[in-house]
Amino acid sequence: MEELYDLAEFLNANPEAGKHWPGNQFVEPLREVWADGVIDNHELALMERLIVETRREWRRRVAPMEKTEAPAGADLTSGFAASTDSGELARINGPDVRMEVPSASYPGSSHRVDLKASTCDCSDWKFRRNTLPEGHFSRCCEHILYAFEYLEVEDLSLMLRAFLKNTKPPDPEKNWILRDVGYGNILISDAPHGWSDIFARGRDGWGMFGCNFRQKRWKYGSEPEGAAAIIPLIKEEFPE
Ligand SMILES: [Zn+2]
Structure with missing residues (x-):
């Protein structure tokens, strides 16, 4: 929401930017969104999707991966996402792969990533994710x-695919669990700032949903399948 206002303000102040x-x-x-003076949930959801898509395209253009050689023959799938007994946090077990990832913020530079240990040498990782336990999704x-x-x-x-395809990295303050609400494991975060992120199946396939379980509210009014079961689940699994 704030992102939208910032974007509109930026485009108004920089008309040149709107041409390219x-x-x-x-x-x-944006013009359509503001045309009737009311921004509805559907419009917000569409804009958010557009922002994610643009972020992905931006990365592709500014920091193309072609420079990096893909590891050959690596075992990429064994034990990828797993969660143990109730109460345990979800773990992501990446493949034994290390690679250079070009930086989208500083074109020309790159970061060293280790997918098995989930480490990176960027400052976001070093200062905000470093102390999370190995396998933690927010690493x-x-x-x-x-x-x-x-x-x-x-x-x-498909759950993991949705998580990995989300161009916005997870909030480092959030903890994650895997739970089955009837159609396979979905990924659910706690709500340190009011909102949980949930990777689940919705009307348009798998994606990220936002849930404020205290207010029993779904972001943009968009609910995943099993929504009614998810709210009490968050309450139970992440007691305050
Ligand atoms: Zn990084």
Whole structure:
């Protein structure tokens, strides 16, 4: 939401930016969103999707992966995502792969990523994710996500695919569990700032959903399958 206002403000203040990519992607949709003076949930959800897509395209253009050699013959799938007994946090067990990931913020530079240990030498990782236990989903910085996406690991669960495809790295303050609400494991975070992130199946396939379990509210009114079971689950699994 704030992202939207910032974007509109930026485009108004910099009309040149609206003529070129990526600014031109947003001019029309924003105009439509504001046309009736009311921003509804559907419009917000569409804009958020557009922002994620643009972020991915931006990364592709500014920091192409082609320079990096893909590891050959690495075992990419064994024991990828696992969660143990109730109460335990979800773990992501990456493949035994180390690679250079180009930086989208500083074109020309790159970061060293280790997918097995989920480490990166960027400052986001060093200062905000470093102390999380190995396997913690929030150890994934944007470069780790980018490396996973680039490797295009096959046979991943759709849940994991949705998590890795989200260009915005997870909030390092969030903890994650895996739970089955009737159609396979979904990934659920706690809500240190009111909102849980949930990777689950929705009307348009698997993706990220936001849930404020205290207010029993879903972000943009968009609910995944099993929504009614998820709210009490968050309450139970992450007691305050
Ligand atoms: Zn990083």
